[in-house]
Amino acid sequence: MNAINLRRALATPAVLPETGPRLQTNLDTDLLKLAAIVSMLVDHIGGAFFPTVGVFRWIGRLAFPIFCYCMTVGLLYTRDIKRYLGRLAVFAVVSQPFYVLAFHPRDWMSDMNWTNWNIFFTLFLSLLAMYGFKERKWWLFFGAFFAVSWWNFDYSGMGIELMLVFFLCRNHPKIGALLYVLLYIPSLWNGYPEDPLCLTLGGLTVDWSFFAVFAALLIFLPTRSGLKIPKWFFYAFYPAHLAVIAAIQFMR
Numbered sequence: 001m002n003a004i005n006l007r008r009a010l011a012t013p014a015v016l017p018e019t020g021p022r023l024q025t026n027l028d029t030d031l032l033k034l035a036a037i038v039s040m041l042v043d044h045i046g047g048a049f050f051p052t053v054g055v056f057r058w059i060g061r062l063a064f065p066i067f068c069y070c071m072t073v074g075l076l077y078t079r080d081i082k083r084y085l086g087r088l089a090v091f092a093v094v095s096q097p098f099y100v101l102a103f104h105p106r107d108w109m110s111d112m113n114w115t116n117w118n119i120f121f122t123l124f125l126s127l128l129a130m131y132g133f134k135e136r137k138w139w140l141f142f143g144a145f146f147a148v149s150w151w152n153f154d155y156s157g158m159g160i161e162l163m164l165v166f167f168l169c170r171n172h173p174k175i176g177a178l179l180y181v182l183l184y185i186p187s188l189w190n191g192y193p194e195d196p197l198c199l200t201l202g203g204l205t206v207d208w209s210f211f212a213v214f215a216a217l218l219i220f221l222p223t224r225s226g227l228k229i230p231k232w233f234f235y236a237f238y239p240a241h242l243a244v245i246a247a248i249q250f251m252r
Contacts, residue, residue: 023170062214066219099118192207
């Protein structure tokens with residue numbers, strides 16, 4: 001090896017120390033993202049127009065863990081993590097007005113509603129934390145974890161917890177699936193009977209967040225749909241469907 005090639009080799013960041021493929025779970029990410037946005041659409045229709053009908057929100061619980069899983073795939077496979085984070089940040093900012101107008105059409109001028117951040121902000125901070133974890137930039141990991149947990153972000157630090165499971169168990173899907181299910185087990189008994197979104201079975205009230213556990217079937221069982229959808233469709237869908245919901249809200 002000549003001197004130039006040696007310098008290049010030393011300058012190349014170390015790859016993940018793995019003996020097998022980066023992920024042994026589901027790499028059919030276009031199908032997963034499609035399932036996630038359909039689930040999200042059902043959830044938002046329920047939240048905007050049928051706020052006391054639980055089934056809409058139960059279906060909607062599938063979206064967030066699938067998005068977190070797809071971001072974990074992106075973290076491992078993307079060539080430019082900074083551009084990936086930049087796209088999330090841009091669409092988070094673009095989507096915020098539509099998010100506020102869609103779900104707070106009557107009091108959209110309230111400062112409190114404008115600091116109720118849309119899910120793209122949560123995904124951005126979760127990916128930023130995991131980038132810090134992967135690169136051992138602990139100040140970045142703990143800073144992002146603190147921010148998403150302390151301020152008014154949907155799902156708080158749950159996105160980072162999910163991504164840690166997906167990342168650390170990327171070559172051990174059975175262990176990953178077990179840990180994933182364990183994260184949601186407490187939801188089986190901490191629901192409130194007064195909450196119309198919870199499911200009461202006999203004397204047991206299941207919190208509506210428990211239904212996210214069923215996303216494991218899509219995440220940990222490989223599929224091969226061959227589906228190919230332009231990545232910008234998934235980004236654009238979020239503000240676009242919020243804009244439609246907001247328009248319908250104002251026409252009611």
